[in-house]
Amino acid sequence: QVQLVESGGGLVQAGDSLRLSCAASGRTVTYYTLGWFRQAPGKEREFVGGIRWNGNTRYADAVKGRFTISRDDAKNTVYLQMNSLKPDDTAVYYCAADSLDNGGDRQYEFDYWGQGTQVTVSS
Numbered sequence: 141q142v143q144l145v146e147s148g149g150g151l152v153q154a155g156d157s158l159r160l161s162c163a164a165s166g167r168t169v170t171y172y173t174l175g176w177f178r179q180a181p182g183k184e185r186e187f188v189g190g191i192r193w194n195g196n197t198r199y200a201d202a203v204k205g206r207f208t209i210s211r212d213d214a215k216n217t218v219y220l221q222m223n224s225l226k227p228d229d230t231a232v233y234y235c236a237a238d239s240l241d242n243g244g245d246r247q248y249e250f251d252y253w254g255q256g257t258q259v260t261v262s263s
């Protein structure tokens with residue numbers, strides 16, 4: 141089993157930056173795809189971005205150019221750097237891990253999920 145714990149959320153103003161972290165424990169996730177999803181109030185959870193074991197990344201169109209995912213396998217941790225934040229980015233952000241390294245953007249591809257961290261962007 142893999143446990144994922146997100147941190148780094150908070151309240152920021154539009155245009156600010158924030159970095160989320162997700163620490164994995166229980167197993168090494170070096171060969172997993174690690175992803176970030178978010179759920180805004182009243183909306184379905186959506187894909188934000190993901191990073192494969194080889195470092196290849198993919199992003200949702202809504203965050204492309206503003207958000208960057210990176211991983212530190214020595215720390216079993218994945219990061220989400222969020223720049224130029226907008227009020228529409230307000231959501232609970234979830235970290236997820238895909239043990240088969242599909243590199244996809246579908247929730248069902250991810251085996252393990254964190255509890256989420258709240259990000260609120262004020263205008």
